[in-house]
Amino acid sequence: MLATMRVTTTQSLFDEMLQRIQTGAWPVGQAIPSERSLMQEMGVSRIALREALSMLRSLGVLDTGHGRKSVVRRVSTELLERILPLVCALEPGGSYGQVFEVRLALETPAAGLAALRRTGADLQRLEELANEYARQETVAGHYPRTDLEFHLQVAQATHNPLITTLLNVISRYVIAVQSHSWNSGIPVAWDRAKRAHFSILEAIRAQDPDRARVEMEAHLRYTAALAPAIK
Amino acid sequence: MLATMRVTTTQSLFDEMLQRIQTGAWPVGQAIPSERSLMQEMGVSRIALREALSMLRSLGVLDTGHGRKSVVRRVSTELLERILPLVCALEPGGSYGQVFEVRLALETPAAGLAALRRTGADLQRLEELANEYARQETVAGHYPRTDLEFHLQVAQATHNPLITTLLNVISRYVIAVQSHSWNSGIPVAWDRAKRAHFSILEAIRAQDPDRARVEMEAHLRYTAALAPAIK
DNA sequence: AAATTCAACTGGTATTACCAGATCGGCCTC
DNA sequence: GAGGCCGATCTGGTAATACCAGTTGAATTT
Numbered sequence: 184m185l186a187t188m189r190v191t192t193t194q195s196l197f198d199e200m201l202q203r204i205q206t207g208a209w210p211v212g213q214a215i216p217s218e219r220s221l222m223q224e225m226g227v228s229r230i231a232l233r234e235a236l237s238m239l240r241s242l243g244v245l246d247t248g249h250g251r252k253s254v255v256r257r258v259s260t261e262l263l264e265r266i267l268p269l270v271c272a273l274e275p276g277g278s279y280g281q282v283f284e285v286r287l288a289l290e291t292p293a294a295g296l297a298a299l300r301r302t303g304a305d306l307q308r309l310e311e312l313a314n315e316y317a318r319q320e321t322v323a324g325h326y327p328r329t330d331l332e333f334h335l336q337v338a339q340a341t342h343n344p345l346i347t348t349l350l351n352v353i354s355r356y357v358i359a360v361q362s363h364s365w366n367s368g369i370p371v372a373w374d375r376a377k378r379a380h381f382s383i384l385e386a387i388r389a390q391d392p393d394r395a396r397v398e399m400e401a402h403l404r405y406t407a408a409l410a411p412a413i414k
Numbered sequence: 415m416l417a418t419m420r421v422t423t424t425q426s427l428f429d430e431m432l433q434r435i436q437t438g439a440w441p442v443g444q445a446i447p448s449e450r451s452l453m454q455e456m457g458v459s460r461i462a463l464r465e466a467l468s469m470l471r472s473l474g475v476l477d478t479g480h481g482r483k484s485v486v487r488r489v490s491t492e493l494l495e496r497i498l499p500l501v502c503a504l505e506p507g508g509s510y511g512q513v514f515e516v517r518l519a520l521e522t523p524a525a526g527l528a529a530l531r532r533t534g535a536d537l538q539r540l541e542e543l544a545n546e547y548a549r550q551e552t553v554a555g556h557y558p559r560t561d562l563e564f565h566l567q568v569a570q571a572t573h574n575p576l577i578t579t580l581l582n583v584i585s586r587y588v589i590a591v592q593s594h595s596w597n598s599g600i601p602v603a604w605d606r607a608k609r610a611h612f613s614i615l616e617a618i619r620a621q622d623p624d625r626a627r628v629e630m631e632a633h634l635r636y637t638a639a640l641a642p643a644i645k
Numbered sequence: 646a647a648a649t650t651c652a653a654c655t656g657g658t659a660t661t662a663c664c665a666g667a668t669c670g671g672c673c674t675c
Numbered sequence: 676g677a678g679g680c681c682g683a684t685c686t687g688g689t690a691a692t693a694c695c696a697g698t699t700g701a702a703t704t705t
Binding site: 217218219233236247248249250251252253 | 654655656657
């Protein structure tokens with residue numbers, strides 16, 4: 184026997200099973216062997232095995248359920264969406280301005296990438312959202328939602344899921360804070376924002392990344408400047 | 415009793431304990447009650463309790479160990495560091511290129527912000543790291559580490575913790591993949607990278623955000639182009 | 646052939662016991 | 676009396692076993 188087995192049984196099981204998933208030995212979307220057969224194969228107790236499984240489940244890579252077999256789930260962006268707010272919340276000094284900086288940094292090049300890669304479907308969806316946004320006349324809470332959807336569709340058009348995920352989380356946060364501060368709303372700002380959306384849309388339609396970047400950055404900076412300095 | 419308790423015992427325990435941590439009932443850095451006392455207080459078996467605890471542990475909010483009490487840990491970036499490779503590995507298109515895009519998008523404006531906000535201490539640290547990096551002659555694995563440290567120090571100089579956190583995670587992953595592909599290393603690339611670090615340093619010293627951005631973007635694009643197209 | 650039922654899976658929970666690291670107080674030595 | 680040694684007893688980690696409860700699918704019944 185070794186001097187001391189530094190890692191616990193649970194940990195080694197977790198590593199082993201995670202590796203099987205990453206290497207594709209346990210393909211995504213497919214069921215893994217039952218707990219009973221696994222504890223035989225690996226020569227461990229069900230306790231240790233289940234603790235390792237519960238770690239995988241809490242990470243979102245396993246979809247378990249009472250009575251059915253456990254299947255490997257694709258760890259998609261939802262995991263990041265759960266984690267990022269947690270990190271942002273616990274990180275001290277996570278003020279609005281700092282989050283906005285990240286949004287600006289990400290979304291500006293994202294607009295450029297979207298201009299390069301947008302498909303016909305992307306363009307159509309963007310058009311719909313820009314029009315829907317332009318139709319909004321009321322001061323109702325719909326405003327931030329359609330605005331958000333337009334921006335997220337731009338992110339979607341980059342066809343980079345990581346960008347989409349990050350912007351999803353960050354934009355949601357930024358817009359939530361913004362709409363909170365614009366309790367009454369400023370009509371003239373809306374008109375400008377509506378025109379800005381169409382400008383961005385046209386740049387993306389023309390597949391002009393530089394113009395898309397410029398328009399997006401101007402739009403974001405303007406809306407940010409509207410929000411009265413938040414703490 | 416309710417018709418059916420939809421959530422499992424483990425899940426409700428997890429929620430309960432996570433809430434205790436978030437509300438501060440179980441303060442960060444402090445030990446939580448022992449498993450035996452918890453299973454008495456909550457009226458559950460040790461199995462369910464331990465599975466919930468293992469979920470907390472896998473999220474990084476609990477620091478458990480053999481023989482000592484479990485203490486509440488602050489969720490730091492390490493959680494993201496563990497998750498991101500997983501997402502990239504399992505996401506079908508979550509390739510190196512997509513992660514690099516995010517790094518480029520974030521680090522370029524970060525260099526600009528660093529130029530505006532760097533303190534004297536930031537500058538000194540950057541200088542040390544650039545020099546240390548320049549001294550590296552061997553092909554040893556030190557190369558990526560000092561390179562990473564320089565870049566992270568640039569992020570640090572933005573004094574935006576969210577940028578620091580995100581770049582910490584993303585750069586780590588990008589550089590890990592890069593160093594993996596540069597098995598032999600290309601000396602001429604090193605020289606260029608060393609000069610690039612000094613160029614960035616000088617721009618930050620001069621507090622010239624535009625130049626810092628340009629230099630950083632050029633540096634990143636060059637090193638990325640070196641990595642032989644990684645699927 | 647279609648609907649129904651039931652038996653054999655599956656994962657979820659509970660009980661009990663023991664192992665091993667960590668701790669701290671009392672004891673022994675100096 | 677002060678300091679180091681040591682073990683009783685805390686802690687979490689692992690194990691074996693049993694049973695509960697959804698799920699499933701094949702055999703049975705209509």
